[in-house]
Amino acid sequence: MSGGFEGVYPYLVSPIDAEGKVLEGVLGDLVDFVIEQGVHGLSPLGSTGEFAYLSWHQKRRVVEVVMDANRGRVPVIAGVAATTTDAACKQARALEDMGVDGIIGVFEAYFPVGEDGVVDYFAAMAGAVECPVVMYTNPNFQRSDLSVGAIERLADIPNIQYLKVASTNTGRLLTIMNRVGDRLKIFAASAHIPVCVMQIGGAGWMAGPACLIPAQSVRLYDLAKAQKWDEAMALQRDLWRVNEVFARYSLAACVKGGLELMGFPVGAPLAPKSGLDEAGRADVAAVLRAVGVDLPAQ
Numbered sequence: 001m002s003g004g005f006e007g008v009y010p011y012l013v014s015p016i017d018a019e020g021k022v023l024e025g026v027l028g029d030l031v032d033f034v035i036e037q038g039v040h041g042l043s044p045l046g047s048t049g050e051f052a053y054l055s056w057h058q059k060r061r062v063v064e065v066v067m068d069a070n071r072g073r074v075p076v077i078a079g080v081a082a083t084t085t086d087a088a089c090k091q092a093r094a095l096e097d098m099g100v101d102g103i104i105g106v107f108e109a110y111f112p113v114g115e116d117g118v119v120d121y122f123a124a125m126a127g128a129v130e131c132p133v134v135m136y137t138n139p140n141f142q143r144s145d146l147s148v149g150a151i152e153r154l155a156d157i158p159n160i161q162y163l164k165v166a167s168t169n170t171g172r173l174l175t176i177m178n179r180v181g182d183r184l185k186i187f188a189a190s191a192h193i194p195v196c197v198m199q200i201g202g203a204g205w206m207a208g209p210a211c212l213i214p215a216q217s218v219r220l221y222d223l224a225k226a227q228k229w230d231e232a233m234a235l236q237r238d239l240w241r242v243n244e245v246f247a248r249y250s251l252a253a254c255v256k257g258g259l260e261l262m263g264f265p266v267g268a269p270l271a272p273k274s275g276l277d278e279a280g281r282a283d284v285a286a287v288l289r290a291v292g293v294d295l296p297a298q
Contacts, residue, residue, distance in 0.1 A: 005040075005075055005077065005101075005102060005132065005134070005161075005162060005203065005204075006040065006185065006203040007039070007040025007203075007204040007218070007221055008038075008039045008040050008041075008204055008205060008207075008210050008214065008217045008218050009039065009040065009042060009043045009077060009187070009204065009205070009210070010034050010042065010043065010207070010208070010210035010214060010217075011043050011046035011048035011049055011206055011207060011210070012027070012044045012066065012211060013027075013030070013048055013049060013208070013211060013255055013259065013266050014027075014044070014045070014049045014050050014051075014054060014058070014062050014270075015030075015256075015265075015266040016058065016267060017267065020055075021061075022058060022061045022065060023265070023267065024061075026264055026265055027062065027065045027266075028065060028068070028069035029264060030211065030259070030264055030266070031066055031069035031070055033214070034210070034211060035073050037214035037215040037218065038214065038215060038218040039214050040074060040204065040221075041075040041076065041077060041101075042066060042074060042076045042077070043076075043077045043079065043104060043206050044062050044066045044076070044078050044079065045062060045063065045078050045080075045104075046079050046104065046206065047166070047208065047251065047252075048251055048255050049079065050252050050269065050273075051079050051106070052081065052108065053270040053273075054270075056091070059079075059091075060094070060098075063076075063098055063100065066078075067100070076099075076101050077100065077101060077102040077103065077104050077206075078095045078102075078103055079103070080092045080105050080106065081105075081106035081107075082108060083108045083109060085120065085121050085125070088105065088107075088125045089124055089125055089127075089128035092105070092125050092129045093129060096129045096130070096131050100131065101132075102131050102132040102133065102162075103125075103132075103133055103134070104133075104134040104135075104136050104164060104206070105125050105126075105133055105134065105135055105136060106136045106138075107121050107145075107146075115147055115149060118145075118147075119150050119153050122135055122154050122157075122160065123154065123157055126154075126157050126159050127157075129159070131159065132159055132161045132162065133157075133159055133162070134162040134163065134164050134187065134206075135154060135160060135162070135163050135164070135184075136163075136164045136166070137151070137164070137166065138166040148172070148175055148176055148179060151163060151176055151184070152176075152179045152180055155179075155180040155183040155184050156183070161183075161184065162184060162185050162186070162187060162203070163176065163180075163184045163185075163186050163187070164186075164187040164188075164189065165188065165189060165192070166189035166191055167191060167192075168191050170192065170193075170197070170200075173186065173188075173200070174200055177200065185202075185203040186201065186202045186203060187203055187204055187206045188202050188204070188206075188207075189207055190208060190209050190243060190246070190251070191243070192205070193236060193240070194207075194220060194221075194224070195223075195229070195232045195233055195236040198221070198225070198232075199224070199229065204221060205221075208251055208252070208254075208255040209242050209246065209254075209255065211255055211259060212242070212255060212258040212262065212288060212293065213239065213242060213291060213292075213293065216235070217239075219235060220236060220239060223235060239291055241287050241290060241291065242287055242291060244287075245284060248280075248283065249276060249280050249283075250269065250273055250274075252269040252270075252273060253269050253274065253275050253276050253280065254276065254280070256268060256269055256275065257275055257280065257281055257284055261281065261285050261288065261295050
């Protein structure tokens with residue numbers, strides 16, 4: 001599979017045990033679950049996958065397990081993140097050799113880097129592979145983010161075909177769309193209101209909460225794709241309560257905690273991050289039940 005990415009792509013969690021090993025069985029079960037619920041693709045090593053806390057060995061194993069469990073059923077877009085251009089290119093090539101259908105590129109910076117340096121980083125990453133590249137921008141967490149000007153310049157590179165935008169600034173998103181035209185397809189994040197992004201031309205969304213509510217997320221996408229905006233917005237209003245609860249806690253803690261409540265023993269977030277406390281577990285359980293998730297008895 002290659003190209004044509006659209007729809008709902010859950011940012012898969014990375015289940016790691018106390019010895020640092022990937023919990024392969026539960027990760028495979030999660031892959032089966034979300035695919036059976038109708039998601040359009042998978043994205044390991046995203047923010048919800050805690051990429052910043054994993055070694056390269058762990059990252060490789062997560063992607064290997066996802067690829068084995070997927071068995072070619074849906075596209076897999078795996079995360080690449082590094083502080084150096086050389087490391088990013090090596091990661092991208094290794095993942096492409098493993099058979100991923102695309103990569104989603106993140107720039108991790110300790111020292112601030114100017115626009116030319118950011119452009120060079122993504123251009124080199126794209127040049128290291130033949131598969132489609134999704135650029136990731138998150139102004140809230142990235143020290144050296146993709147500016148609108150940088151995005152416009154990078155949109156001219158043939159295999160940079162997508163942009164995942166993680167912010168609540170829908171006006172900036174529309175500015176980007178106006179600048180790049182049809183050169184880039186835009187994926188929203190859980191911080192956005194997905195239906196609104198679809199109304200202005202989005203291709204779908206990549207988000208951690210889709211691990212917990214995949215069927216509901218796919219239904220929302222289908223309604224938006226069919227331009228049934230009244231029904232889509234009614235469902236969006238219902239599902240937005242998930243975002244409201246998640247805003248109170250760490251995203252990885254909420255998704256991993258929610259999956260634990262659903263019967264997937266994925267473990268806690270990686271230290272030094274903490275998991276949900278009892279109040280958090282109760283809040284997440286309540287909202288999942290409210291949006292139609294059938295939780296097993298605790």
